[in-house]
Amino acid sequence: MTPKLFAKRLKLAREEYGYSQKQLGLRIGLSDKSISIYEKGSVYPPVSNLMRIAKELKKDLDYFLKD
Helix, strand or coil: CCHHHHHHHHHHHHHHCCCCHHHHHHHHCCCHHHHHHHHHCCCCCCHHHHHHHHHHCCCCHHHHHCC
């Protein structure tokens, strides 16, 4: 999985719920800046953050990690 593909899937999943970056961040205890960085594909989130994102967006970790 490339960072850009991860970023695209994160954005799509967030938008499915109609969340802004700020709203998602508030719901999982992260800043909107963190969500933005993940969605730009600059870095992968730490596993703990990835788990919170997946849980909130009701996605399996495979959705974000597999090609």
